[in-house]
Amino acid sequence: MSDLHASLPARGLWDRLTALFWRRPGLLVGVLIAAPLLWLGVVYVGSLIALLVQSFYSIDEFSGVVQREFTLKTYAELLRPANADIILRTVTMAAAVTVASAILAFPIAYYAARFAKGRWKAAFYLGIMLPLWSSYLVKVYAWKMILSKEGIISWAANGIGAGAVLDALLALPGIGGNSLSTSYIGTFLVFVYVWLPYMILPMQASLERVPQSMLEASADLGAGGLRTLWSVILPLALPGVIAGSIFTFSLTLGDYIIPQIIGNSANFIGMAVYQLQGTAGNIPLAAAFAVVPIVIMLVYLGIARKLGAFDAL
Amino acid sequence: MDDVSLTIAEGEFFAMLGPSGSGKTTCLRLISGFEKPTSGVVRIFGEDMGAVPPNQRQVNTVFQDYALFPHMNVRDNVSYGPMVRGVDRRTRLAEAERLLALVHLDGFGDRKPAQLSGGQRQRVALARALINRPRVLLLDEPLGALDLKLREAMQDELKKLQRELGITFVFVTHDQGEALSMADRVAVFSQGRIAQVGPAAEIYARPANRFVADFVGSSNILPPLMAAAFGAPGAWASLRPEALRIVPAEGARIRGRVTGARYLGAGTRLAVAVSGHSGKEEAEIAVLVPAAQMVPSEGAMVGIDWDTGAVHPMEPA
Numbered sequence: 001m002s003d004l005h006a007s008l009p010a011r012g013l014w015d016r017l018t019a020l021f022w023r024r025p026g027l028l029v030g031v032l033i034a035a036p037l038l039w040l041g042v043v044y045v046g047s048l049i050a051l052l053v054q055s056f057y058s059i060d061e062f063s064g065v066v067q068r069e070f071t072l073k074t075y076a077e078l079l080r081p082a083n084a085d086i087i088l089r090t091v092t093m094a095a096a097v098t099v100a101s102a103i104l105a106f107p108i109a110y111y112a113a114r115f116a117k118g119r120w121k122a123a124f125y126l127g128i129m130l131p132l133w134s135s136y137l138v139k140v141y142a143w144k145m146i147l148s149k150e151g152i153i154s155w156a157a158n159g160i161g162a163g164a165v166l167d168a169l170l171a172l173p174g175i176g177g178n179s180l181s182t183s184y185i186g187t188f189l190v191f192v193y194v195w196l197p198y199m200i201l202p203m204q205a206s207l208e209r210v211p212q213s214m215l216e217a218s219a220d221l222g223a224g225g226l227r228t229l230w231s232v233i234l235p236l237a238l239p240g241v242i243a244g245s246i247f248t249f250s251l252t253l254g255d256y257i258i259p260q261i262i263g264n265s266a267n268f269i270g271m272a273v274y275q276l277q278g279t280a281g282n283i284p285l286a287a288a289f290a291v292v293p294i295v296i297m298l299v300y301l302g303i304a305r306k307l308g309a310f311d312a313l
Numbered sequence: 314m315d316d317v318s319l320t321i322a323e324g325e326f327f328a329m330l331g332p333s334g335s336g337k338t339t340c341l342r343l344i345s346g347f348e349k350p351t352s353g354v355v356r357i358f359g360e361d362m363g364a365v366p367p368n369q370r371q372v373n374t375v376f377q378d379y380a381l382f383p384h385m386n387v388r389d390n391v392s393y394g395p396m397v398r399g400v401d402r403r404t405r406l407a408e409a410e411r412l413l414a415l416v417h418l419d420g421f422g423d424r425k426p427a428q429l430s431g432g433q434r435q436r437v438a439l440a441r442a443l444i445n446r447p448r449v450l451l452l453d454e455p456l457g458a459l460d461l462k463l464r465e466a467m468q469d470e471l472k473k474l475q476r477e478l479g480i481t482f483v484f485v486t487h488d489q490g491e492a493l494s495m496a497d498r499v500a501v502f503s504q505g506r507i508a509q510v511g512p513a514a515e516i517y518a519r520p521a522n523r524f525v526a527d528f529v530g531s532s533n534i535l536p537p538l539m540a541a542a543f544g545a546p547g548a549w550a551s552l553r554p555e556a557l558r559i560v561p562a563e564g565a566r567i568r569g570r571v572t573g574a575r576y577l578g579a580g581t582r583l584a585v586a587v588s589g590h591s592g593k594e595e596a597e598i599a600v601l602v603p604a605a606q607m608v609p610s611e612g613a614m615v616g617i618d619w620d621t622g623a624v625h626p627m628e629p630a
Contacts, residue, residue: 216347217380219367221394221445231393235384 055287066283074284078292083272087292090269093184093259094252097191098199101248102241104192105199109240110233112200113207128197136194140261143190147180147262154179177264187263191252198247206240207233242304249300253293269293314339314505321498323358323448326475326482328492328513331502332528337485340502341451344483345374357449373447377454379438381426387413387437388422394445412440415474432463439471443478452484456491468495489529493517501525518553522628526551531582531599533557539596540624542567542587548626554582554601556623559609565616569598571609577601581608585615 010016021028057066058073077083112124131139146152157166170176170183177183210233218228234241256270267275269289276286304310314336321327329337342348343355346367355362362370373394381390388409389396395405413419416436426434435455442450455471456464472495475482486492492499493513501508501516501524508528509521520526526534532551535543540550562568569587583600600617602608609615 211378211380213376213378213380214382216345216367217374217376217382217441218393219347220345220372220374220376221397221441222368223393223397224368227397231396232382236382 051287051290054283055291057284057287059282059284064281074288077285078288083289086267086269086272086289089266090253090293091296093188093191093268094249096188097195097252098245098248100188100192101196101199102203102245105196105203105244106241109200109203109207112204113210128200131193132197137257139194140190140258143186143193144181144262147186147189149179149181151179151181181262182264184263184266187259190258190262191255194258195248195251198251199244202243202247203237203240206237206243210236239310242310246297246301250293250297253296314343317505317507319500319507319510321481321483323481324479326472326495326497327484328496328499329483329485329502330487330489330492330499330529331508332487334504335502336505337487337500337502338453339505341374341453341483341485344449345372345451346370371445371448372451373442373445373449374451374453375435375438375442375455377457379426379434381434381437381441383426385425386422387418387424387426387429390426390437391422391441391444393441408444409440412444413437415443416440431458432467435459435467439474447480449481449483452482454485454487456486456488464491471495493529501528503528519625520551520627523549523551526627533598535596535624540626543619543624544621545624545626549629550624550626552598552619552624554599555580556619557598557600558618559583559600559602559606560616560618562614562616565618567617568614569617571611571613571615572597574608574611578604580604583608585617587617 010019055074056070056072057068058071059066078087108124112121116124148154154163154166157163166180169185170179172185175184175188177185180186180189214232214236215228218232223231254270256268256274259266259268260271269292273286273289276282276289317336317340319340329340331337339348343350344357346362346365357370357372382393385393388406391412392400392405392409395408400408410419410422413422416439418433418436418440421429421433421437426437429437435458439455452471456467459467468491471482471484484495493516496513498511499513499516500510503524509516509525516525516529520529520532523534526532530553532553535545535550535552537546537548540546540548543550543552567587569585571583572586573584575582581602581604583602585598585600586595587598588595598617
């Protein structure tokens with residue numbers, strides 16, 4: 001009887017490692033996340049902290065040398081009318097792009113989540129992802145041509161006799177311009193086009209998680225389609241809408257290429273950062289500008305949380 | 314579903330019983346309006362429901378997964394119906410409190426569904442469906458997710474509630490015990506058709522065919538030759554295990570050998586291998602021995618006795 005064992009003999013290093021990990025589960029988790037944690041901690045958060053620190057430095061206006069002393073002077077500069085304008089312009093654009101994306105994305109995401117099956121579902125994913133596979137610059141330049149004065153939109157508008165409508169649109173004070181490609185309307189259209197997939201995908205994922213029985217329960221209790229949409233579907237899809245809006249909002253806040261190529265050359269935060277750290281050599285002010293979107297996003301998430309956007313998670 | 318014709322009386326507690334995929338849930342969804350019949354009509358209180366969408370029927374449903382809205386608290390869930398109808402907030406919240414009291418959930422109004430147990434969620438679903446004062450309440454496997462003790466308590470409670478409110482309850486279940494103990498009448502579904510409709514006691518005592526006998530309870534199903542040995546020649550027959558008695562083998566009408574025993578608490582279910590008149594046609598007959606009586610050991614020769622009236626002839630299919 002003495003040669004009966006409850007366990008198999010160890011077959012080498014792997015067996016001993018397996019046994020060690022089984023005895024101390026924390027060790028395995030530690031080994032697995034060590035490298036990503038190092039990356040996240042040092043490279044990612046580290047550079048963010050470096051950025052934050054830079055924003056509290058200032059620049060000597062005569063010599064152009066960065067003074068490594070803590071001061072709020074640089075942040076005060078953000079409030080100068082020219083800089084405050086940039087911030088306001090960027091935030092307004094980001095908000096408009098986000099709202100438009102949400103309105104456009106919802107029916108598409110709803111169809112994909114509730115009705116598309118098999119082949120149609122594949123077509124949906126392909127249709128959403130395909131634009132993401134081609135270069136961002138190519139798409140933006142393509143849009144510049146589409147929106148230009150000689151472009152297909154004005155050609156088509158004139159062709160169907162809607163040229164006056166387009167002219168009236170471009171004559172709008174503030175957002176109008178010479179042509180679509182040199183107006184805020186054009187910048188807005190291209191932003192919406194480029195970021196729309198980032199709104200559709202999380203929205204579709206959250207709509208797919210709303211059980212059919214929930215919609216039936218609402219109808220069973222007397223609710224029509226609109227009431228169900230407002231009281232059941234939207235609240236349950238809200239986490240997805242918030243996730244999508246984080247993408248569209250923050251991507252618009254940080255972009256510096258689209259407003260450079262399309263629009264009236266007015267400065268956006270991203271462009272300001274690009275110019276300040278490059279030609280102007282004003283790293284502290286560039287850093288302070290870069291902190292603005294981070295703060296705005298934190299405030300936005302805080303409000304979303306207060307409103308209960310994550311309650312259904 | 315095929316060729317289903319069913320009339321449910323007002324104020325009745327009606328059960329639709331059957332295995333999964335037998336069409337009972339489809340039948341329920343036809344009444345609620347979530348499925349449309351490809352042919353035929355659904356009438357509720359004589360009114361053709363062909364063009365009436367679910368939200369305009371005086372019918373409410375307790376869903377199998379309860380389908381409580383997770384983002385609303387219990388009070389808002391229950392008052393959803395009146396909210397949709399545009400009842401002002403104070404009135405509808407008071408009404409919700411009244412219904413929560415009816416299902417013994419007073420004081421739970423502020424909780425979210427996720428903070429409730431399965432049984433409590435079920436009561437909330439019940440209150441939410443009843444607040445619209447439906448003329449028919451549909452219940453889709455209402456007790457399926459509850460444990461045994463709770464299920465029995467809820468059975469009594471549903472029965473009591475139905476009597477108090479006096480409205481028609483139609484419920485779907487695959488649990489024959491549940492159907493028999495709660496319902497006034499039962500429809501047994503099999504493969505999209507109705508195998509038998511009738512009062513619960515009749516379904517149990519006189520199954521119309523082999524399917525019903527097999528599905529409802531645990532009857533002995535006797536093929537014609539064996540039925541002849543039990544005194545009902547010429548047809549298939551059913552015989553309840555509790556209608557049989559173990560007697561001494563000497564002089565018994567039918568004898569057999571005990572091949573197995575399963576202890577059930579309230580009694581012991583014996584399997585007895587018997588042979589018919591011809592001596593061939595071997596069959597296993599289940600006999601329920603009440604707890605107070607001696608249980609013969611496995612392998613013993615025993616006699617079987619029964620009341621002739623207990624052998625019930627039926628359709629083969």
